[in-house]
Amino acid sequence: MNKICSGDEETRKVYASKAPIGIFDSGVGGLTVARSIVDLLPNESIVYIGDTANSPYGDKPLSQVQIFARAVADELARRDSKIIVIACNTASAAFLADARKRYPVPVVEVILPAVRRAVATTRNKRVGVIGTAGTVASGQYARRFREVDPSVDVFSQACPQFVPFVERGKTTGRQILGLAEMYLEPLKEAGVDTLVLGCTHYPLLAGVIQLVMGDDVTLVSSADETAKVVYRTLSERGALAEHDGRHASAACKSFESTGDPQKFANLATRFLGPDITSVAQIPRLLR
Amino acid sequence: MNKICSGDEETRKVYASKAPIGIFDSGVGGLTVARSIVDLLPNESIVYIGDTANSPYGDKPLSQVQIFARAVADELARRDSKIIVIACNTASAAFLADARKRYPVPVVEVILPAVRRAVATTRNKRVGVIGTAGTVASGQYARRFREVDPSVDVFSQACPQFVPFVERGKTTGRQILGLAEMYLEPLKEAGVDTLVLGCTHYPLLAGVIQLVMGDDVTLVSSADETAKVVYRTLSERGALAEHDGRHASAACKSFESTGDPQKFANLATRFLGPDITSVAQIPRLLR
Structure with missing residues (x-):
């Protein structure tokens, strides 16, 4: 089986602390995992791919899920992800063993x-x-x-x-x-x-x-527990992004889907947390 | 001690399912609680007040925290909150017993x-x-x-x-x-x-x-556990908002602070979850 991004030079590159954390799921569910990761690691760049064109994975044969998952994870590897997170229980069941052999970077799953x-x-x-x-x-x-x-x-x-x-x-x-x-x-x-x-x-x-x-x-x-494993894995490898003094959200958080992006964006809002519909200053309640 | 919003008519009004969930903290920390509540109850209106003008509560005498907390909770009661969530450990320690006597609606805290x-x-x-x-x-x-x-x-x-x-x-x-x-x-x-x-x-x-x-x-x-108690409390009282078929985030989520609103808004982003910096459709990875 060919490794994607294998070889010493590439391996060093993908471990570079500025490289993104690559996360994927069949759709939006994995965003609960992505959000937990952002909570714990606000300075990391994130690339999330929801394979909504092939969603849901949950009712498909595992052999087919394995093929879909491999294609998405290959894409994350091509983007120099320093760690790949399979943020989907079905894909974890179908693809983990294969993924651990296939990529030179750590692969974390949710089970x-x-x-x-x-x-x-x-x-x-x-x-x-x-x-x-x-x-x-x-x-x-x-x-x-x-x-x-x-x-x-x-x-x-x-x-x-x-x-x-x-x-x-x-x-x-x-x-x-x-x-x-x-x-x-x-x-x-x-x-x-x-x-x-x-x-x-x-x-x-x-x-x-x-x-x-x-x-x-x-x-x-599994979202919270997986995020802590990502933290530990990157910490042990010295591969965490440095805090650069900017506002945490300055790190790029990119969310992509293989299907309809508007439908994905609408659901993503629900999974990533509430928009702030209004922020107001109210008078001091006591003087 | 005077009850705010007491009396039969008012009590019915504040229990109305469209009334907001009132949440407060000394600052932004309680937003982790607010977010967990929104996760479980996306159709509820939320009013969150961060008492940033008096923040932090954590290093002040409890007697002083009690006074600050009462003023903020009174404001939430005036807004017809159907439940008041003390999303702050220090304020919970200082104000819970008082709050349970003071308001006709349920008071939930984080401890x-x-x-x-x-x-x-x-x-x-x-x-x-x-x-x-x-x-x-x-x-x-x-x-x-x-x-x-x-x-x-x-x-x-x-x-x-x-x-x-x-x-x-x-x-x-x-x-x-x-x-x-x-x-x-x-x-x-x-x-x-x-x-x-x-x-x-x-x-x-x-x-x-x-x-x-x-x-x-x-x-x-305590954020996750408190949100589940809010769910159970409103469910048992038949006071949950009806799902009205609109997109969940249509329910109003209002976040207010007694101090600098811009500083609050910047921190709030960090606590409520990542903004989506980009959403893109990528080509199907397999054909």
Whole structure:
């Protein structure tokens, strides 16, 4: 298999601290991961590619997802990414092993960071995982749990209808509540004390999921955990961008899609955080 | 003590589902809480007030913080907030009991949600708490842990230098790493397996904090936990905004400060998430 950007000179170049962090997903979900990375590393340049022309990955055969994911990651490698983040559970399941061989830069994905956190937080060794049909069918979570802590019992549940609700901004109301109750009932019956949100869209449903599961169940977001692994990986390699004294947001954050850019931009706003519709100074409330 | 907006008619009015969620902090830190709330409840109107004219609260006597916090919360009540979120650990410590008596709407703060999550995740019953000098000196975290689970040993550490680093966007490099090592060493020596980020700025330092504490320690963010409590509280009261079919961000998100609005707006961008500097469509990578 040919490495992209292999060779000593190129390797040094892509490790250069000013090189961007390359992130991809089938669509907008990975933006929750991108945002967590920007939170922790505001001075880094970011290139994000949403492969919306081929989205969603979640209901496609893994062999096909592997081909799509490789094409996008190759593009990130061509842009001299110093690290490649597979910000998509389905693509992680399909493409990680291949990617680690293919690129000279570190490849971080979203499954193992979440599994490690869940192993660290569960007390009764019963952990739930929710994700797309593709992620659950891949068995990747169950496999990783066996590697990290074979004593953990893993209960998986596909939640195929969650993503469209998130993308429509419908995170409240009877429909989503009923859907969450239906999907999560087997996990409640199994008595899990920790639940991995195994799809990058799901952190935006944490309100209804926590409501249904009850307060005692700890939700694990792969977005936050993955961002911390990116921080550690770049830090250990001395590959973090220097703080150059400018305003943090001066570092370039580029978001690209293979499909309709306007639709992508609209959804991206929802995933990256609220626009500030107004900022005003109000009078001192006390004198 | 006079209630603001008390009385049956007013109470109904402020519970109306279209009323805003009122959120305040001494400055920008509470925006991490606001963002988590917007994530889970994109259709809600938000009024956020940063009391930057009196910021920071963290190093002032609690009696003075109580007076400042009351003035800001009164303003949120006057705006018909259907719930008031004290998105500031120091103000929570100083003002919660007073606020619960003073307003007819629910008051949510950031300490108890984080304490409950930490109690649910710790396995060795040794929990660390980091915060401002004011928050740590108040003893509020230790008190809440005693109420929720007296068998938990709590180890607190003030980290007064963290906030300026976050606000300058300096989340990497030798200085912040050295500072984190110095502050966190006693908590590592105490063998905590869970660490509460007891200041709304600290989620943006989760990278360096996780690096220093090691992967086995679970970080608890009060921002995420508080947002889920807001979701549950409004849901239980039937006070959630209806999804009206418009784009989610159509709901008004107003951010106001009592001090310099431009400085506030610059920092707000950092806390609310990245601006999209460019959105582009790239060619399909595979045909």
